[in-house]
Amino acid sequence: MRKLHFILLAVVFGQIALIAMRYQGNGGFNGPVTSRVHKLETGFRDAVREIESDHDVNSVESWVELGGIYTTFALMPEAEYCFRRALEVGDLDLTQQFKFGICLSRRGKIETAIKILKPVGASQDKLASHANLQIGLDYLRLDDRGNAEIFLRRTKNDEIAEFALARILIRDDRAQEAVEILGRLIDRSPNSMRAHQMQGWAYEKMGNEQEARNCFDRSMHTSEMITIHPISRDWDEENVNAMGASVALTASTAALEEGDTETATRKAMDSFKLLEPLWRPAYAIQAALSFLESGDSDTALFYLKRWLIHDGESAYLWELVGDCYLAKGSEVEAEAAWLRGQLVRASKTVQANAECCRKLSELYASQGNALKAERYRGYHKYESGRLQWRDNKVREANYELTTAAEILGDDEDVWFLLAEVQRALNDRSAAKRSYEECLRLAPNHGRAIVGLGLVQ
């Protein structure tokens, strides 16, 4: 054999070695998966890339984990690919099979997802009920009410399934059974807004207007909400909270709770870097709180300015602006901010309106302005009463609002809410007086007119 052949053979063996190494690295002839993470913020993108680089191609668990991460971030082709590669490496256990089904369901391959999920649903596994729920929901997505009902009935004490089943029954002229299912749910969770609401719809379908109205009234002051949020959504949240900017944010929050303001501010700054190029107000709030707590009100105000530009005003923003000014000793500015915070209705941070009123009351009291202090104590009571009412704490709401009405007798909103609370407590005469007081101040108050009609 000539020297040239030796060289060529050496090259061939070298190539075979390289291919073997790549085969080993890839876990087969298929190339490595490269996800399209460019649509994610810096922290998530880096975290996903790190998981990809640590990925063990010969491990079913590793493929499933990666598939789960991709599913969370709606990188669906990547996710499906991972689960299929996992199947090439070995068998999926029931949990892994469930995750594969979730992936396909979210990818829009609903019929295939159902096939994958059925064995999990038929098993004795801890995820069986969850699988049956998902199958039921997927049949609903296919507009197959009959099969959906079968699988929703196979779930165990699952409120999402009970709501979905109740909806089917109401639409199917079997509202009485829906009333019973929702009744059992209310027995377990008396504060379930959705159960009261849907029971009202069931009564409405049955033509029982009185019971429908009662259910509606209860749904107005109960606050527990269950929407379609199955276990897979919890896994998404776990994934998101375990990577990227969320980790730094959580660390900052924990440090602030422990009084470690240095770590709190540092981690808050880190979280901004990981969030780039995106923005979320929770990060500005954490930065502002951390700097405010560390005595640096000006930097806290800087982050509140950024928040105002990005997202616009909110009650909590003005509460914190007021806190910053008070820390700086500027009472006039603090007062102005809190007054604005009282006007803008709070939603996510529902206590902000009440807090602004409380802080104003305390400020006026410290300034010796007893009249204003008392008035804002009344507003604080009113706002606190609203919060109690929304959480179905009717007696507590009654206490707060009664005090508020004593102070703010000229405010129709206070009288109206007090009347609603009194009606819920079945104190019809008190409710009647309060509605009438409201209507004296605002004769066209539509909801008070309806309420008065109900107690007369």
Next chain:
Amino acid sequence: MDNENSDTLVEEVANLTAYDAVGKMHRPEIKTVLLCCVIGILTVVWGLMGISPSLTSEIPVLTSHPGHSWTPTDLEQQKYIPEHLQALIDAESGELKDMEDPHEVRITNVQIIDVDGDGKNEVLVCNASQNTVIAYSYLGKKAFQPNLSEDSTPEEMQAEIQKLSESNGFEYQWKEILIGDSMVAPAHATVFDVNNDGQLDVIVSVLGNIMPSDELVGQVILFLKVEDRYERHVLLKDVRRVADVQCGDFDDDGDIDLAVAVFGYARGGVRLLENLGDLQFRDSSLLDRPGVIHVPVHDYDKDGDQDIGVIVTQDEEEVWALENDGQGNFSRRILYETDNYDVGGGGLIKVDLDQDGYMDFLMSQGDNLEFGHGWPMPYHGCVWLRNRGDWTFEAEMIGKLGGTYAAAPSDLDNDGDLDVVLISMSNDYANPQNPSVIWVENDKGRFEKQHLIARQPVELITVDCGDINGDGVDDIVAGQFRIPLSVVPDHPIRIWFKEERE
């Protein structure tokens, strides 16, 4: 080198050349050939093993209609924070404007409508981070002058070049008319002469929070046109998030009442604001259902009074009608419902699509705003609810687009019938081939052909068609609403001017 050695070397070279020239140089050994082939194959195999599998959505690639095209241009919004809020946060003059932070891109509604009553359309924009309602009046176009200086960065230069190429060398000029500010998350603006004084007023539906919330944060605010300014009146408060308000004389008493869509979150409904005169309104409940987005008003049964269409979207996914008895008393009818809780109703507009004299509905399906889960589904698109009279509506899917959030009818191909423009919020935008704006061609009542209008910008939430530049041809405007989890370019308001071809 001596001569003898030199001759030997020459002879050897000559021998080799001669040997090679007649032998292996042109006819190499079969082993060598095979080995080379093996090396080639192994190289290819090794290379292929390094290529990542193609992982994209299986969405068919759409192409543009060869006979119709549009010139896109961005309607640029200035940074705006009301002065009284700047003062509250102790910002020095211009301080907030000079900060690098932008407003988040949260356009909630765009319309092409004559806001000032001068016979020309404006672009009316609701912005839920600036918290403004602004009308943009088209002033004309001039040759594009790139805004570049010696200090311009390469990115700025690239952006200007991109603008130049996208706008076909023109710069479009606009006049801003601020209608209202300082309201948290305006969702929709309705232009109507509420007090019958001959001037168009603007009624704004205020969500109170752009994100899901079940708190009593919604409002209805009337901006009453008084001479050359707008006077602010709060008509309704202490309700859940308000998404739409439409006008109609429901009780036939000669004044304008209002139908209010309370989206809320888990609780919502439709409320009636009965006009009592002197800008006094009394509210009452017409329907209690969560997730009401739109309440288009029309005489759907042609009995001479104004009825209300209602889309309910929060898990229930239904279309209702509130049938008026002519006195302002309403009875409820379900026109459409689906068990598919996941269709994600994006809105309901009224249009007589088949021009048979009965008002139909177009319903967009594709709200996929769940956390991180935005993905096109087979049932996303546009549903035509065809009014057959006698309160019978037939549902037909007339357009498929992943993440469809809004639809707007227009005769795009100028053939006398109405086509439909669709925009998408959550298509698979990791794949740049996927469209964000398409139109569905009406071909003698059949809607089988879909054409691409644009792939950018993405994450669009609202669309309207109308003549913006006064050339007699409908243009398109769309608004972008950025989802917090995704990184995509910002283009809050994009306009596509229709080009007329020879």
